[in-house]
Amino acid sequence: MPPRPVIDPPLKRNMNNRRQFFAGAAATMAGLGVARSALAALPEPIIQTSVDTAPPLVPNTGRPYNPVVTLNGWSLPWRMNNGVKEFHLVAEPVVREMSPGFKVNMWGYNGQSPGPTIEVVEGDRVRIFVTNKLPEHTTIHWHGQRLPNGMDGVGGLTQPHIPAGKTFVYEFEARRPGTFMYHPHADEMVQMAMGMMGFWVTHPKARHPHISEVDRDFCFLLNAFDVEPGSRTPKVNTMTDFNIWGWNSRIFPGIDTLNVRLNDRVRIRVGNLTMTNHPIHLHGHEFQVTGTDGGPTPTATRWYEVTTDVAVGQMRQIELIADEEGDWAFHCHKSHHTMNAMGHAVPTMIGVDHRGLVNKLQRVVPDYMVMGERGMADMGEMQMPLPDNTAPMMTGTGQFGPIEMGGMFSVFKVRKDQKPGDYKDPGPYPFPQGTVAHEWTGATPAAPRAATPPGQADATVVKPGHGQHH
Numbered sequence: 001m002p003p004r005p006v007i008d009p010p011l012k013r014n015m016n017n018r019r020q021f022f023a024g025a026a027a028t029m030a031g032l033g034v035a036r037s038a039l040a041a042l043p044e045p046i047i048q049t050s051v052d053t054a055p056p057l058v059p060n061t062g063r064p065y066n067p068v069v070t071l072n073g074w075s076l077p078w079r080m081n082n083g084v085k086e087f088h089l090v091a092e093p094v095v096r097e098m099s100p101g102f103k104v105n106m107w108g109y110n111g112q113s114p115g116p117t118i119e120v121v122e123g124d125r126v127r128i129f130v131t132n133k134l135p136e137h138t139t140i141h142w143h144g145q146r147l148p149n150g151m152d153g154v155g156g157l158t159q160p161h162i163p164a165g166k167t168f169v170y171e172f173e174a175r176r177p178g179t180f181m182y183h184p185h186a187d188e189m190v191q192m193a194m195g196m197m198g199f200w201v202t203h204p205k206a207r208h209p210h211i212s213e214v215d216r217d218f219c220f221l222l223n224a225f226d227v228e229p230g231s232r233t234p235k236v237n238t239m240t241d242f243n244i245w246g247w248n249s250r251i252f253p254g255i256d257t258l259n260v261r262l263n264d265r266v267r268i269r270v271g272n273l274t275m276t277n278h279p280i281h282l283h284g285h286e287f288q289v290t291g292t293d294g295g296p297t298p299t300a301t302r303w304y305e306v307t308t309d310v311a312v313g314q315m316r317q318i319e320l321i322a323d324e325e326g327d328w329a330f331h332c333h334k335s336h337h338t339m340n341a342m343g344h345a346v347p348t349m350i351g352v353d354h355r356g357l358v359n360k361l362q363r364v365v366p367d368y369m370v371m372g373e374r375g376m377a378d379m380g381e382m383q384m385p386l387p388d389n390t391a392p393m394m395t396g397t398g399q400f401g402p403i404e405m406g407g408m409f410s411v412f413k414v415r416k417d418q419k420p421g422d423y424k425d426p427g428p429y430p431f432p433q434g435t436v437a438h439e440w441t442g443a444t445p446a447a448p449r450a451a452t453p454p455g456q457a458d459a460t461v462v463k464p465g466h467g468q469h470h
């Protein structure tokens with residue numbers, strides 16, 4: 001058997017679990033009529049249950065490439081079989097810890113939602129075994145790929161569904177380099193609401209005029225769930241009213257930071273499998289969109305931005321030189337997407353004076369608290385009793401206090417002493433003395449105001465008979 005790719009220790013540990021687990025599964029499948037010889041031909045499935053960001057999977061079989069790092073995820077090892085890269089995906093129920101103390105029942109692949117990232121090289125012949133351990137049928141659609149029609153994974157249209165308990169095989173050549181995704185094209189509403197999705201990267205086989213070589217290459221999927229506070233299973237019928245906004249099924253402060261070395265060229269690939277668009281915003285730097293769903297963008301079409309919208313079903317890859325040290329916020333710019341589960345029925349209480357009312361209410365409802373009479377910033381500090389298995393609405397603490405963010409938020413950490421290839425969190429940024437905004441304690445200069453020319457009325461006052469004619 002050809003040598004296996006490098007696998008980090010937690011993966012190895014899980015592989016042993018998986019070996020025992022799959023011995024049981026093999027027996028079950030034999031019971032379902034799958035020949036033992038056929039099972040023996042399957043590459044052993046590899047499971048990963050850690051929610052940590054796995055180190056890049058450096059290839060030691062097949063053609064070389066510069067691997068990606070999947071945020072709070074991992075890349076799936078393969079085996080070479082007569083020049084074909086063979087992967088084994090197992091669709092199955094999983095439990096995903098979305099943030100510390102908050103676990104959700106999902107469906108995913110190989111122990112996780114999202115599934116593992118698949119990395120191949122342009123021109124690779126790829127064979128993917130898909131074993132269905134879900135309670136219902138499924139398929140996998142290889143979103144964005146050029147492939148034979150019958151490998152496109154649309155249940156009913158291009159293939160029969162994969163029944164529960166069965167294994168199907170997909171095979172095609174990875175024809176163009178770029179950023180892709182995979183997800184079921186079967187009972188999609190339920191299966192995607194439950195977390196079934198994964199990332200796919202096809203690396204260029206040689207130097208490509210529109211693909212630069214980067215020092216760090218991150219990827220993650222945008223996803224959304226509707227989990228009733230205190231429950232553990234997403235509601236699958238939700239169309240728009242999601243309350244959990246995640247990156248790779250993690251929410252801030254459960255999302256790992258993106259740690260880079262000063263002056264690194266960094267690529268970040270983002271795919272959107274939610275029901276709405278997400279304007280992804282990076283602080284402190286400008287970036288260019290260097291790739292979309294259709295592949296790398298020609299250099300002449302690129303311009304600088306600090307926010308790029310990733311629409312539903314789209315992929316965007318951005319690139320930048322990380323030339324400003326610091327802890328830079330990186331988040332979706334829809335403010336409700338940087339919040340965790342909240343009651344949408346909460347009224348806006350800004351400006352409402354609750355004095356007196358609270359005392360009266362606390363006599364009958366001892367835990368009653370007033371929310372938001374000065375805005376909602378208090379929520380970041382508030383220690384409210386929460387139902388079990390719920391993420392606080394806004395959490396995460398920085399070196400100066402509560403960050404008042406949840407959901408789709410992380411930190412892009414740029415450090416001059418971060419070692420090449422080191423993805424560890426370097427800790428809070430040591431701000432140089434005198435470079436942090438601080439309280440002003442000197443005399444406050446009078447605020448200059450524009451002089452009002454004599455005879456001209458205050459512009460904010462509309463006199464009767466004026467300003468309504470046109």
Ligand SMILES: [Cu+2]
Nearest residue numbers: 278332334337
């Ligand atoms: Cu968003």
